[in-house]
Amino acid sequence: MAEMQNSNPTILNVADLPTRSRSTVKSADYGNGIFAAVANPADFLSSDSEDDDLLEEPIDEQEIYDLIKTISDPEHPLSLGELAVVSLPDIFIKPTLPNVPESPLQTVTVLITPTITHCSLATVIGLGVRVRLEQSLPPRFRVDVRIKEGTHSTGDEVNKQLGDKERVAAALENGALMQVIAKMMETCQ
Amino acid sequence: MAEPRISLISDLTPPSLERTWLTAPHPTLPIVATCSSDKTVRVYSLTNFKLLSTITGGHKRSVRTCAWKPHVQGESVLATGSFDATVGIWRRWDSYRNNEAINGDEQDVTGSNADEDEEWRFAVLLDGHDSEVKSVSWSPSGMLLATCARDKSIWIWEDLDDGDNNFETVAVMQEHGGDVKCVAWHPVEECLASGGYDDTIRLWREDLDDWGQVACIKKHEGTVWFLNWEGPETMPASESSDLQNQWQEQRALSGPRLVSCSDDRTVRVWCRLPKETSQPGMSSSAATGIPSIIRPSGTDETWEEDALLPHAHELAIYAVAWSQKTGLIASVGADGRIVVYEERLVAPSPDSDAMETEPSTRPSLQTEWAILAVFDGAHGIYEMNHVAWANRADRGSEGAAEEILVTTADDGSVKVWSLQR
Numbered sequence: 315m316a317e318m319q320n321s322n323p324t325i326l327n328v329a330d331l332p333t334r335s336r337s338t339v340k341s342a343d344y345g346n347g348i349f350a351a352v353a354n355p356a357d358f359l360s361s362d363s364e365d366d367d368l369l370e371e372p373i374d375e376q377e378i379y380d381l382i383k384t385i386s387d388p389e390h391p392l393s394l395g396e397l398a399v400v401s402l403p404d405i406f407i408k409p410t411l412p413n414v415p416e417s418p419l420q421t422v423t424v425l426i427t428p429t430i431t432h433c434s435l436a437t438v439i440g441l442g443v444r445v446r447l448e449q450s451l452p453p454r455f456r457v458d459v460r461i462k463e464g465t466h467s468t469g470d471e472v473n474k475q476l477g478d479k480e481r482v483a484a485a486l487e488n489g490a491l492m493q494v495i496a497k498m499m500e501t502c503q
Numbered sequence: 504m505a506e507p508r509i510s511l512i513s514d515l516t517p518p519s520l521e522r523t524w525l526t527a528p529h530p531t532l533p534i535v536a537t538c539s540s541d542k543t544v545r546v547y548s549l550t551n552f553k554l555l556s557t558i559t560g561g562h563k564r565s566v567r568t569c570a571w572k573p574h575v576q577g578e579s580v581l582a583t584g585s586f587d588a589t590v591g592i593w594r595r596w597d598s599y600r601n602n603e604a605i606n607g608d609e610q611d612v613t614g615s616n617a618d619e620d621e622e623w624r625f626a627v628l629l630d631g632h633d634s635e636v637k638s639v640s641w642s643p644s645g646m647l648l649a650t651c652a653r654d655k656s657i658w659i660w661e662d663l664d665d666g667d668n669n670f671e672t673v674a675v676m677q678e679h680g681g682d683v684k685c686v687a688w689h690p691v692e693e694c695l696a697s698g699g700y701d702d703t704i705r706l707w708r709e710d711l712d713d714w715g716q717v718a719c720i721k722k723h724e725g726t727v728w729f730l731n732w733e734g735p736e737t738m739p740a741s742e743s744s745d746l747q748n749q750w751q752e753q754r755a756l757s758g759p760r761l762v763s764c765s766d767d768r769t770v771r772v773w774c775r776l777p778k779e780t781s782q783p784g785m786s787s788s789a790a791t792g793i794p795s796i797i798r799p800s801g802t803d804e805t806w807e808e809d810a811l812l813p814h815a816h817e818l819a820i821y822a823v824a825w826s827q828k829t830g831l832i833a834s835v836g837a838d839g840r841i842v843v844y845e846e847r848l849v850a851p852s853p854d855s856d857a858m859e860t861e862p863s864t865r866p867s868l869q870t871e872w873a874i875l876a877v878f879d880g881a882h883g884i885y886e887m888n889h890v891a892w893a894n895r896a897d898r899g900s901e902g903a904a905e906e907i908l909v910t911t912a913d914d915g916s917v918k919v920w921s922l923q924r
Contacts, residue, residue: 453884456818481653
């Protein structure tokens with residue numbers, strides 16, 4: 315990392331990154347949403363576990379994006395969201411076993427766009443995204459992180475590494491590599 | 504006849520709380536060893552499904568793999584392979600045999616664990632690999648140990664059995680183009696199979712004191728995660744014993760087959776072409792990629808795809824197990840599904856004229872593989888890393904003929920299943 319590979323990346327303004335604008339949604343919900351019919355929302359929340367399951371907020375693409383957009387680039391003092399390495403339209407959530415409707419398994423696919431096509435840090439960035447999601451999401455999610463087609467010279471090679479469970483597991487036990495990953499995560503809440 | 508069904512017998516308890524990679528059933532005793540990311544190996548009883556002892560302190564990272572040495576009298580010898588790049592050899596006198604816990608009479612064995620742990624003697628650390636060890640396998644005689652790693656190499660060690668725990672490096676093979684994920688010895692011959700990150704399966708034999716590659720199979724379109732050999736004595740299912748006899752004669756020429764599973768979501772069976780019938784036109788270099796001028800062509804073998812098993816997995820398949828007793832194959836993987844397949848002999852149709860198809864060296868007798876049973880979500884939402892067949896031991900002697908499946912998963916759980924037919 316002695317020499318920067320891409321010294322002049324395109325940067326997006328944080329204010330322009332896609333958000334859910336939570337505050338407005340929430341206040342609206344309290345007035346007219348599901349809680350309106352309940353005298354005391356706290357009672358409703360503490361009801362039996364079946365109801366709690368129904369209340370579980372489904373995890374959507376925006377939430378995945380929010381989890382990974384704040385990861386720092388290992389090379390620039392910028393986030394993966396600002397550098398458009400990750401972007402909302404390149405995140406997909408699908409049932410893992412479409413033929414087994416009762417299966418709770420879901421696959422999160424994140425396509426990564428490296429800032430330059432020969433970026434040797436693509437694997438580290440991909441690993442960071444995968445680790446972040448595996449640590450944040452419930453275990454029923456299968457995480458699939460890959461390089462967006464045509465955006466990297468050795469994309470297939472990087473994808474194979476990122477998809478290799480055994481290599482990822484071994485990487486998590488590698489102190490030096492995990493220090494780099496931990497540094498990238500410092501900017502995540 | 505009722506529909507074949509996979510049903511849970513028990514969990515092994517208490518489980519590891521971290522990912523468990525593999526479970527190795529002991530060759531003779533009703534015990535299994537399980538390898539965990541928590542750097543330990545747990546030994547459980549298959550009689551009461553309780554923890555017997557925990558092997559700790561040997562490895563600095565995940566224990567990825569282990570294998571019991573066959574044909575050891577009065578003692579159990581276990582080889583363990585770890586992400587710390589080393590292979591450990593452990594020994595323990597077979598006192599489990601007299602232990603009440605193994606007979607299932609004693610409910611509580613946890614109290615004696617502290618003492619039991621100490622009975623595992625660390626014998627030797629085999630140091631040679633540069634990176635994570637992925638798989639270890641003992642040869643059928645127990646004389647040779649094969650190990651493989653992310654450093655793309657396979658090492659063959661000879662156990663000198665000199666009472667001093669000395670091992671000698673017999674060979675280092677570096678032909679694989681990526682991590683070697685698995686090694687597995689032929690059940691009878693000194694022939695080693697390996698598979699890996701370069702999507703290939705390779706076969707290795709000793710020729711004039713030199714270990715060399717005798718075949719390279721390039722058909723999988725993803726990492727080859729696991730290999731297992733057919734038992735020397737099993738047969739496909741058939742109503743006709745005549746057909747089975749005929750099939751056995753054919754099989755005698757080519758020997759046990761090999762099954763592989765891959766990231767490409769396929770399970771495939773491979774068969775060696777009998778030497779006598781190898782096509783003279785086929786260049787030996789096609790098999791190994793090595794010009795025959797360098798290698799004597801006499802050692803090269805031609806391995807063909809014998810069967811592509813019915814598609815049954817949606818994600819990577821991490822392990823496959825070929826029952827040495829029943830000939831059934833089981834596979835598991837990231838989709839959390841156990842699948843059991845059965846091979847059946849196809850009665851030759853009187854109309855089919857051998858001349859219609861191209862002249863071939865394939866045996867005329869055909870088999871087909873059918874899915875016998877499927878179990879979804881075997882470990883809940885967790886991925887499964889390994890499956891093995893073992894002898895059922897929890898119901899006394901009448902269960903001796905029955906086999907169980909042992910599956911190993913990411914949440915650390917290990918489950919024991921029966922296949923009801």
